[in-house]
Amino acid sequence: MKPRYKVDLPGLQALCGMNYAKLLRLMPARDSRDCWEYSASADGAHKISIRILERAPYTTTVVVEQQGNIHRWLRELSLAVRIYHDAEMAEVVNWAQYRQFLGRYPYPNEQMHQMDEKTQLNRFLSDWLGLCLAQGHSLEYSNFTKLGEGI
Template structure:
């Protein structure tokens, strides 16, 4: 008998907390700024990563995280990320082109989602944000001292 998938909630929450901290480092002025653009180069390929505020509320902020590059053969997904300021967590709630994700999917399924699709997207977001922190250059400074 096949074992039922059980999500690792501790790891998922740790990923969400780390993603929140990464976003806050990339956008320290998140309450005043609606967008931040980073140029990232890797293996002589240039990409642009855009963090764009979609919604701002007292306890949450919704951010569109998108990437564009010269290579059109593979388009990176645009992620809608919800930041929960009271919990200091940020999670991928959906892709720009798709609806919300469930925490667990039966497998196989008609949409070909992995059992842990949401956990994988949050991990992917973390890797992307870490890459921006390590290799990215902001198109303009985070703070203006004028």
């Protein structure tokens, strides 16, 4: 018999903490702005945008979107992310038609969620933000300034 899946809560919290730090680097002057645009390619063809949807005293909800086909397997994408400023964490709260993911799903299930769907989505966000920071270019500056140079 296969052992029951257990949520790695400290690991998930650490992952959400890394997502928080990465998002803040991509959102300079976030108190006075609502949108940031980047490109995943030097020619500006693959746009990545971060838009603030909602501001509250302790949380901010943003949508992170990628437009244009970077690869045949990576199409347009949109993730809603809630940023918890008091806890210094950011987690995916909406992807496609799904909202508010459970920490653990029974398997199999009708929606075909993986047992650790929430962790996988937050790991994907972390990898994606890391790619943006490592190879992305700001669309606000001429010559598509590399993120590490412009921020």
